[in-house]
Amino acid sequence: MSEMNFQVNLQGMIELLSKHLYSNPGVFARELLQNGVDAITARKKLGHSFEPKILIELYASKTVVIHDNGIGLTEPEIHRFLSQIGSTSKREELDGGDDYIGQFGVGMLSCFVVSTEIVLITRSALEGDTLEWRGRQDGTYTIRKLKREAPIGTSIYLTCKEDYEEYYEWYKLEQLMTHYGEFLPVPILLSEDRYERNINGALPPWQLDGQLALEYGETQLGHRFLEAIPIKSLIGEADGIAYILPYAVSLQAEKKHKVYVKRMLLSDQMSQILPEWAFFVTCIVNVGGLKPTASRESFIENELFFTVRDELGQCLKRHLMLLALTDPDLFEKIVKIHYVSLKAMAVEDDELYQLFIRYLSFETPYGMMRMGDILQRSSNIVVSSTLDEFRQVARVAKAQNVMVINGGYVHDFELVRKLEEYDKDTQVGVLDPINFTNLFQDLTASELITASPFLSLADKLLERFQCRSAVKRFEPAELPVLYNTNEEFNFLRMAEQTRAESNELFGSVLDVVIHEIHEVPYARLCFNYNNPIVQQAIDCGNPEMQKLCIETLYTQSLLLGHYPMSSEEMKLMNMSFMSALSIGLGQAGET
Template identity: 25%
Template sequence: MSSSVETLEFQAETRQLLQLVIHSIYSNKDIFLRELISNASDALDKLRLESLTDSALAETTDLHISLEVDKPARTLTVRDNGIGMTRDDLVEVIGTIAKSGTAGLLEKLKESKDNATEAGLIGQFGVGFYSAFMVADKVTLRTRRAGTDSGTQWESDGEGTYALQAVDGLPVGTSVTLHLKPADSEDGLADYLSESKIRQIVKRYSDFIRWPIRMAAERTDADGGSSRETDTLNSMKALWARPRSEVTEEEYNDFYQQTGHDWLPPAATIHMRAEGTFEYEALLFIPSQAPFDLFSRETKPGVQLYVKRVFIMDDCEALMPQYLRFVKGVVDAHDLSLNVSREILQHDRQIAGVRRRLVKKVLGAIKDMQSKDAERYAKVWAQFGRVLKEGLLEDTDNTETLLGLLSAASTHDPEKTTTLREYVERMKDGQDAIYYLTGETRAMVENSPHMEAFAAKGYEVLILTDPVDEVWVDRVPAFDGHRLQSVAKGQVDLAESADDGKETDADRTRREQDFADLLPWLTSTLSEHVKEVRLSSRLTTSAACVVGDAHDVTPTLEKMYRAMGQQIPPVKRILELNPAHPLVTALRTAHDSGVDDPARAEIAELIYGSALLAEGGDLPDPARFTRLLTDHLSRTL
């Protein structure tokens, strides 16, 4: 018995997404079956999990997925006897995409020119159900939630509306019937009613699904008679449970691409088995490229947890720290309770031990890559280095390992990055610090006034341009006994450790005496902006630069805190002057000769403002600075 039909409209963004999926993907349409089977497998996992605490929920002795072909009707049905859905579930899961964060896919699909990339995006966003409309002009879904008495039918042509109808007598589970478009080689539409084609897709994408995928197939006997037999299309072999020696690289790659929704093979595969008081198997993958949502707040570690091959949860945060969220794979524990909750996992000592070992294995794999395959390591660091550096903020147990993996641009070679170990090996005699400078871009760092003396004297400086660099450099005191020192902080006197050009004490004393009157006056004049004005040994061509004390928060970090809503007191910095610059010597002469204070004060403001602009900083009053600059320029003409 069925009720009246209710017609609803898709959410606006869902309509856009459907049109892009239907009309923008021109190859790899086979993924529709991979996605529907994956959804069916998830439904079986959920029923099995819920039945552990509610044995009366539904029958679980023969959980499976069925593929049914009706050639005269041109339909392909994917059926499961899993958890099922209610009417409200259908509206929430299929009628809208906002909750899953899929709206961002719209722009990605619009921007993408690569078909493989587009198809991969579907999997990454978890909107596999919509891929059915690439091959079908109508989709009928019938479902009944375990523990409920009535079912629901959902039907749509993917154009803008969908119909809902209550249906009695449905079995527990879900069936998705695709009313297929005609096969068309120009549109990339294969004959999805073909048994061989279906077998090929299941083998390619779903061979490792733990539930049997069954299909009735025609059989011809020796006498020419025909019959229909039900075949299981997938191996159902848990790849991680097999000895590594029995698994081929192709099998690893297939498993990764299926579970990680990636079209590229992984950069590294980690297959391990732990035995003893707590047994588990793990199969982890380091991807070759970063997903576009790597830095989204919603992104979670991509490791699935199984217990004795029974699915427990996706994205198990207890197994992998946030800074390794790009790692994909499976951990199958033998001794955990099947009904373990996320809250218990967070505090489970055995899981914490597994996590520590997994982290060491992942970092060890990257370290091996660094020593044995420099090119592959460089690609992995380019994709995930920014995330790995987050570990320097949260994983004190592995600080030394992470520092050893760190690769950064430097002034040594504009074409290549360098490790800290390589930097230390190139340090000058007598140099005890690893010098670095943070900034928004390499060009801004290289052109910074702070770099002038270091470049002139041949000191290598690390160029750090990731936002996280502003934070971790203050958390890490040293590497291999050498402190990390910003060239924009503290006192720098390279002449004392240089082999030539050494400044004598008499030279320094004479210079300080020459500016003994100007510096206090400048400090007083600019007291609203700076806490001190002093002479610099880090400048060779610029008139001035702004620096911080050794433990001051950098201006960039100050901005980051404020952008996150954390208000911190403004930090006054230090203005350093180049005593050899004509503008500075002219100002000293004017001050010593008693030129009127307003003119000198304006020059002081211009010097300070120019120093701020040179490091990419923000002027306190841009309009006043512009007016002072134009006034003084006009007087010189």
């Protein structure tokens, strides 16, 4: 048995890298800057005294040369690191506290995306020879010693590949180098003919204080942010600035944070570096202690990553808590704009709940109200679990002076339910729409005796629609009945309608859902004794007229509440309407 090596098709590999691993051809700039900075870091570690510098020269012949005065490469290192894909001079220290940016040994390949040939001239700080390495796209390379001695460091020559001319233009190179390298700690110069420009040197935003950081945000990110919050993680060696957005964002909106690794831009589209709830901020952060993925566009999501993310999230929380004390106006403004996000935070964090709950707004029969105002008005609160249930009772609840909060919006139910833990004097009940009318005023004993036959008749007539009746006094008086269901009831209605349309196989399946998986609940039709028509109907003692009245009020309440009606209910509505018309017209004839 003989052992053989896999054959790697370099051409295919380059295509793979350029099209799949890297998101755009311009990443060669990042890889070259990274190699330069890492080489300089390595040379510093040797104790050499020199002025670190990276120089990028652009020539009219569409050639770019990148010089660094870093550690350089020896011949064995060239064989190992440049000519073997996946080898890197930096990996031994991968798990240690390394100072290097790169680690995968595939960076140089990205140059083949824009260049047909790579020429590298290098002299190692460890030995004297000046070496030239020429690598070609077909996977071949040559190495030779040069007679002329070059300074310690490395120069990389790229020659333009067809269709990539743009990357050899001043404006493009300047843009790329600035994009990736504007905060790198080594001076970077871009030059063409005799013109030179410094790419970096400005103070990075994570080192700026409040007002300056806000100004940076306005000029660089184009928004007048509400606040700039310093964020820090010791364990992840992360420093950053989080800007509070001046507009509300959707929960589903993609978060885009700008993330640097050891001051080199990793990505300006990263979504994961802050906790999910922090969608009201955008941040710029420089991280030293996390490992980027091979594409170098995000981080490996290991335990450390999540710890760092939580630590950064803690900074946001602490700052907001402080802000509530030091700048209440700004704090309120932030709450007003970002209440959705803040509700998501408050639901998961008791400290933040206490801080925010009074400022957060909820829907009540009196309109949107802040919890602070709600609690001033009433310490007895009822919360609905759905918007539909809230709508059923909102109007009468207001007339009865009952404080109902709509818990149908995301997080509102949990937030209101938690009130009891936070404020011992507050009582929170969950709305049961079917029994909501129990809160209304009872009839007197004699009134009840009078109403009893009417209610029995109503129960008998409505039994087939799974509805039971009650009678109470409530406001507004012009409302003759209140029809209440809960969502379980609505669902079973839907199931029954589906049953009517299904084939035999699924008919039997739906029978199981309706009769065995669920218990059939009853809806409630509550007559309002304050309403003159209802009183008249109860007092009239004429069962025929009472029947007509019950059927009309029942179908009318379904119609007004936008409930779906079965074919039987439709028939009932038409018949009762025609009967009422007929009686009315008959009486008109008599007069």
